[in-house]
Amino acid sequence: MIRLGKIGYLNVLPIYHPLENGLVENDFDIVSGPPSHLNRLMDEGSLQVSASSSIEYARHPEKYYLVPDIAIGSRGPVQSVLLLSRIPARRLDGRTVLVSSQTHTSAALLKVLMQQHWGVYSNFITGDATAVLDRGERPDAILCIGDEALELRRHKDYPVRVDLGEEWRNQTGLPFIFGVWIVQRDAWARNREGVENACRTLLTAKQWGVDNIKAMCTLAAESSHMNSEEMCSYFDGLVYDLGPAEQIGMKYFYTQLAKTGLIKKVPELEFLPDFTL
Numbered sequence: 602m603i604r605l606g607k608i609g610y611l612n613v614l615p616i617y618h619p620l621e622n623g624l625v626e627n628d629f630d631i632v633s634g635p636p637s638h639l640n641r642l643m644d645e646g647s648l649q650v651s652a653s654s655s656i657e658y659a660r661h662p663e664k665y666y667l668v669p670d671i672a673i674g675s676r677g678p679v680q681s682v683l684l685l686s687r688i689p690a691r692r693l694d695g696r697t698v699l700v701s702s703q704t705h706t707s708a709a710l711l712k713v714l715m716q717q718h719w720g721v722y723s724n725f726i727t728g729d730a731t732a733v734l735d736r737g738e739r740p741d742a743i744l745c746i747g748d749e750a751l752e753l754r755r756h757k758d759y760p761v762r763v764d765l766g767e768e769w770r771n772q773t774g775l776p777f778i779f780g781v782w783i784v785q786r787d788a789w790a791r792n793r794e795g796v797e798n799a800c801r802t803l804l805t806a807k808q809w810g811v812d813n814i815k816a817m818c819t820l821a822a823e824s825s826h827m828n829s830e831e832m833c834s835y836f837d838g839l840v841y842d843l844g845p846a847e848q849i850g851m852k853y854f855y856t857q858l859a860k861t862g863l864i865k866k867v868p869e870l871e872f873l874p875d876f877t878l
Contacts, residue, residue: 606651610747615810635703649788662868673780679766685759686742775850
């Protein structure tokens with residue numbers, strides 16, 4: 602049995618719904634959690650295959666292979682990675698930004714945009730945005746991701762909303778990849794056949810989700826404040842491929858991370874060796 606990591610957000614529903622409901626046959630042990638938790642489990646070897654922050658691969662490329670042609674990204678507005686601010690974003694120099702503890706990639710992306718594109722240097726603190734707001738506190742700005750971003754995006758006290766996927770596209774003209782699927786190199790060496798089969802199953806589930814995306818919109822809306830039309834707009838903005846354009850976007854992001862000092866060097870994108878469907 603392969604332990605497969607699942608990000609606990611709606612954006613992976615099209616991939617994991619067919620796996621968890623027997624629509625695509627599998628024998629996965631699925632472990633769900635926020636990206637930061639899955640990153641830790643992969644880093645310590647507790648999972649064999651997992652959805653992961655794209656920055657986790659960049660930090661430890663010697664530990665992982667990328668699964669080909671599957672990712673979570675955007676080619677414009679992503680809607681679920683938002684900087685909410687009380688003042689214009691370019692006036693946040695020296696101000697405090699509350700960053701969700703669940704994110705690694707989005708926090709790094711915000712730092713890249715601020716420092717490399719806006720010339721802004723803010724003070725980042727980590728916390729639970731919803732809990733902070735419920736206590737009546739109002740930080741200068743908040744970076745929120747996933748379902749929380751979808752819930753807070755129209756908060757009345759934060760009139761400035763910067764969609765980081767859209768801002769990245771405006772600045773670079775490239776797609777942005779927030780998440781990838783990675784394989785433990787040790788797991789590949791010990792159980793290549795099992796891991797290969799697991800990755801083929803994962804890609805089959807991805808294709809099922811893409812082919813049934815309208816049904817996934819309706820299903821996702823049932824557990825959200827968003828209606829089916831809004832949910833379809835959200836899913837329409839997502840990219841589940843890791844094709845040539847997405848890989849160029851990833852490599853450029855890694856270049857920017859290195860310039861900002863967030864990673865030591867730009868990694869090569871190494872996919873599963875000799876992997877075929």
